[in-house]
Amino acid sequence: DGGITQSPKYLFRKEGQNVTLSCEQNLNHDAMYWYRQDPGQGLRLIYYSQIVNDFQKGDIAEGYSVSREKKESFPLTVTSAQKNPTAFYLCASSRSDTQYFGPGTRLTVL
Amino acid sequence: EDKVVQSPLSLVVHEGDTVTLNCSYEVTNFRSLLWYKQEKKAPTFLFMLTSSGIEKKSGRLSSILDKKELFSILNITATQTGDSAIYLCAVGNQRSGSARQLTFGSGTQLTVLP
Numbered sequence: 001d002g003g004i005t006q007s008p009k010y011l012f013r014k015e016g017q018n019v020t021l022s023c024e025q026n027l028n029h030d031a032m033y034w035y036r037q038d039p040g041q042g043l044r045l046i047y048y049s050q051i052v053n054d055f056q057k058g059d060i061a062e063g064y065s066v067s068r069e070k071k072e073s074f075p076l077t078v079t080s081a082q083k084n085p086t087a088f089y090l091c092a093s094s095r096s097d098t099q100y101f102g103p104g105t106r107l108t109v110l
Numbered sequence: 111e112d113k114v115v116q117s118p119l120s121l122v123v124h125e126g127d128t129v130t131l132n133c134s135y136e137v138t139n140f141r142s143l144l145w146y147k148q149e150k151k152a153p154t155f156l157f158m159l160t161s162s163g164i165e166k167k168s169g170r171l172s173s174i175l176d177k178k179e180l181f182s183i184l185n186i187t188a189t190q191t192g193d194s195a196i197y198l199c200a201v202g203n204q205r206s207g208s209a210r211q212l213t214f215g216s217g218t219q220l221t222v223l224p
Contacts (some may be wrong), residue, residue: 042217
């Protein structure tokens with residue numbers, strides 16, 4: 001089946017630890033995106049990548065890092081520098097304007 | 111700064127009612143306006159609108175765009191409990207180079223009571 005997968009579904013971490021969220025797609029899309037969703041705030045763009053080995057900061061990139069070594073994969077690392085990392089993280093991919101989303105990872109920092 | 115504003119923020123109706131959700135926007139280099147439905151997890155794509163005045167329809171859902179007044183509406187007729195969800199509006203804009211990004215509104219939480 002074609003689609004976008006994210007893992008894990010739920011993630012708990014202690015404050016001060018880095019954590020990496022996985023995003024994989026087999027839709028052959030060039031562009032991939034990471035969003036953060038907080039209650040009542042819609043989706044905010046963290047990072048995006050148009051092609052392999054290239055990525056750009058979105059609106060709220062501070063405290064996050066990404067890599068794009070393969071077309072299918074766009075992992076997001078939430079670093080200890082992110083002040084308020086507890087949130088729902090969504091990955092998306094697209095070929096055109098329409099973005100398709102993965103099921104999300106809910107990160108809770110204790 | 112690009113801005114997408116949705117209203118109302120939340121709405122509670124009974125099954126069978128008709129609802130209208132609103133989305134207004136201020137973006138530079140407008141490309142498209144998209145509607146998504148988000149139940150518990152991933153937003154699922156509903157419509158993409160690029161031209162004014164042309165209604166897109168899928169079953170009980172329909173949407174239209176007004177590029178002069180910078181807004182779109184999403185209509186749901188004969189609502190069902192399964193329509194309960196957050197409805198997200200997003201606007202696609204052409205930023206530097208070939209980047210295609212979406213700016214999202216905060217969503218409308220629709221609750222349909224039996």
